[in-house]
Amino acid sequence: MLDIAIIGAGPYGLSIAAYLRSLGLSFRIFGRLMDSWQSHMPKGMLLKSDGFASNIYDPEHSFTIKRFCADRGIVYSDNEIPVSLETFTAYGMAFKERLVPQLEDKLLVGLERVPKGFQLKLDDGEIVEAGRVVLAVGITHFQHIPANLAHLEPEFVTHSYRHRDLEPFRGRSVVILGGGASATDLAGLLRDVDVDVQLVARQSELKFHGKPQVGKPRSLWRRIRSPQSGLGPGWRSRFYANSASTFHLLPERLRLEIVRTHLGPSGGWFAKEKVVGRVPLLLGYSTENAHVHNGKVRLTARSANGSQREIITDHVITATGYKVDTQRLQFLSAEIRSKLETAGGSPVLSSTFESSVPGLYFVGIAAANSFGPGMRFAFGAGFTAERLRQALVKSVSRGRSFSSVPGMASAEKEEAGTL
Numbered sequence: 001m002l003d004i005a006i007i008g009a010g011p012y013g014l015s016i017a018a019y020l021r022s023l024g025l026s027f028r029i030f031g032r033l034m035d036s037w038q039s040h041m042p043k044g045m046l047l048k049s050d051g052f053a054s055n056i057y058d059p060e061h062s063f064t065i066k067r068f069c070a071d072r073g074i075v076y077s078d079n080e081i082p083v084s085l086e087t088f089t090a091y092g093m094a095f096k097e098r099l100v101p102q103l104e105d106k107l108l109v110g111l112e113r114v115p116k117g118f119q120l121k122l123d124d125g126e127i128v129e130a131g132r133v134v135l136a137v138g139i140t141h142f143q144h145i146p147a148n149l150a151h152l153e154p155e156f157v158t159h160s161y162r163h164r165d166l167e168p169f170r171g172r173s174v175v176i177l178g179g180g181a182s183a184t185d186l187a188g189l190l191r192d193v194d195v196d197v198q199l200v201a202r203q204s205e206l207k208f209h210g211k212p213q214v215g216k217p218r219s220l221w222r223r224i225r226s227p228q229s230g231l232g233p234g235w236r237s238r239f240y241a242n243s244a245s246t247f248h249l250l251p252e253r254l255r256l257e258i259v260r261t262h263l264g265p266s267g268g269w270f271a272k273e274k275v276v277g278r279v280p281l282l283l284g285y286s287t288e289n290a291h292v293h294n295g296k297v298r299l300t301a302r303s304a305n306g307s308q309r310e311i312i313t314d315h316v317i318t319a320t321g322y323k324v325d326t327q328r329l330q331f332l333s334a335e336i337r338s339k340l341e342t343a344g345g346s347p348v349l350s351s352t353f354e355s356s357v358p359g360l361y362f363v364g365i366a367a368a369n370s371f372g373p374g375m376r377f378a379f380g381a382g383f384t385a386e387r388l389r390q391a392l393v394k395s396v397s398r399g400r401s402f403s404s405v406p407g408m409a410s411a412e413k414e415e416a417g418t419l
């Protein structure tokens with residue numbers, strides 16, 4: 001029986017593993033290394049998060065992206081030069097080599113409760129038992145395709161999550177649905193490979209982040225009025241970025257509303273010049289229905305004032321984001337899914353990320369409704385790893401004697417209440 005199993009090898013799973021590593025707890029970590037970044041984001045993409053907010057965390061903060069870039073001779077800036085997808089992915093791989101070498105490239109296909117914890121079934125047939133399970137499965141299972149398009153075959157409609165290499169679209173026509181960063185990134189990158197691309201969005205205008213002024217520090221007044229944070233500038237973002245514990249204390253309805261509305265759709269500043277004036281935009285229109293005729297998709301879109309447009313295209317990509325819904329985690333047994341208390345599809349979590357199923361923890365986007373919008377970004381992994389480290393140490397120490405938890409510092413033993 002392992003103390004802990006971590007499922008997922010993105011920024012959250014890796015950070016949690018790096019925090020647990022030196023504590024002497026028995027744990028294993030499973031998942032495809034940096035899979036969302038390596039296989040499900042378009043080549044050539046730039047990160048919207050600033051360099052200083054794009055770290056994977058270890059307790060000493062010894063291997064930041066800044067350090068990685070310095071080691072590899074990659075140009076880096078805390079907030080003036082965007083981090084490329086390729087750099088961030090390579091950073092995740094180097095982080096794993098250095099701090100999480102025990103990662104196992106296996107997927108969880110079944111999770112059931114057993115008397116002392118959980119039984120995990122892995123995709124190679126191995127069965128593992130663990131007292132606690134941390135689900136760090138990120139965005140993998142939560143792609144959202146609008147209902148009025150979901151009936152079309154993948155040949156005609158796909159989610160943005162499906163696209164890494166855009167070359168297969170060269171010479172074809174594509175409609176992107178959405179007005180956020182995924183939509184604008186994809187539209188600009190498709191245009192780069194000579195795709196006849198058009199962007200359709202509900203918003204009447206596209207929003208982009210402000211361009212940083214290179215080499216010119218922000219004035220004192222701007223820093224006071226709109227302080228920097230891991231979620232971008234502004235007091236509200238700063239609160240949500242730095243006060244996840246306090247956020248957890250807010251009433252549930254308010255938390256859900258904040259997570260739904262804060263940081264609405266907007267592209268990175270660098271996407272603006274790739275899209276505006278290069279990609280035809282149909283703004284203020286929502287798609288009503290779609291069907292395939294003569295090998296083409298025919299979309300009907302309607303504006304708020306009732307005007308209607310028909311768009312004919314080879315393929316539609318829905319850049320319509322991710323919606324957490326625990327029912328979509330098919331590897332959870334029916335018993336676990338039925339026992340999970342949820343709000344708005346997300347698990348209801350304690351102040352230590354534990355769900356209503358004791359010993360089952362959720363992190364990342366699945367924890368955003370509990371701990372705030374920061375959990376949707378790599379930035380939230382630092383808080384999460386630290387909080388979970390404390391919680392898991394306590395939980396494991398309750399379950400067994402300290403002599404078998406050799407790496408645990410005496411301060412932690414004290415905190416865990418057994419010294």
Ligand SMILES: Cc1cc2nc3c(=O)[nH]c(=O)nc-3n(C[C@H](O)[C@H](O)[C@H](O)COP(=O)(O)OP(=O)(O)OC[C@H]3O[C@@H](n4cnc5c(N)ncnc54)[C@H](O)[C@@H]3O)c2cc1C
Binds near residue numbers: 009030033036181365
């Ligand atoms: C287009 C796009 C751009 C983004 N840009 C940014 C950005 O600039 N900055 C930022 O901070 N965030 C960005 N994000 C958000 C990003 O997804 C999260 O920050 C980050 O991926 C969260 O990390 P994670 O570890 O929770 O999950 P993920 O990175 O999604 O990793 C999930 C992990 O879970 C594993 N997994 C899933 N199911 C199983 C299973 N059954 N068994 C075992 N393993 C499993 C996967 O193999 C993978 O290892 C972006 C997202 C998208 C879609």
